[in-house]
Amino acid sequence: MHVVVSTPGPGWAIIVAAFGTIAVAAVAVWIAWWLNRQAGRQLAQEREAADKRHREAMAAADERLREDHLAAREREQRAEAYAVQVTPAAMTPEAFGSRIVRDPEVPVECPVVVVVNHGHYTITGLQAQLRTAGDGRAGYDKTEYFSSRWNVPSQITQLLSWHQADVPAGVLAPADVGMRFSRDAMPVADLTGAYPAVRWRDHWGTCWEHKQGIVRRGAEDEDWEP
Secondary structure, eight states: OOOOOOOHHHHHHHHHHHHHHHHHHHHHHHHHHHHHHHHHHHHHHHHHHHHHHHHHHHHHHHOOOHHHHHHHHHHHHHHHTTTEEEEEEEEOOHHTTTOOOOOSSEEEEEEEEEEEEESSSSSEEEEEEEETTTTTEOOOOOEEEEOGGGOOOOHHTOOOOOOOOOTTTTTTTTSOOOEEEEEEEEEGGGGGTOEEEEEEEEEOOOOEEEEEEEEEOOTTOOOOOO
């Protein structure tokens, strides 16, 4: 008996080779797709990380700029506050126009404080108190406003008449001469150690107080009434 073994012909070899080629190509395409996907993910992550670093850097720069701006404004505000000149003085009862009947044996005088704005901005809410011994407080009886017209050269003011300046109380512009607060006659003995306390709001709405040569920022909820 003879056993006949048939072998694949050339056609089968071509088919197998074709399938092999297709499989290799498919694998190559899948690998290329997977690598491209991984590269895309990595690129997206790198971009996200770069964007995050950029946002953080911008936020830090903005914070530094804000802090620098606040520091610069704080310096300007304090300089403007110290540019408000507060000068204690006194006048005679006759100069004040006092009508108080007093003991000729008891020396008296009228306490005065003069406020001049040497800053660059108008101040508002200007008020003054007289602080006496034992933390006593006394308001001033008279407030006199000397407007900028007093700084106008006489060559211009000749033959002119002036109307009362329509300025809100407590407002003092840099061009104004100043403001004078005065009180009626008091015994000189009661004025020992007395000093004025002057308060105002600056261009930014911040409260300031000048007391015995020291200027300090006032609390927003502090009572600013005399």
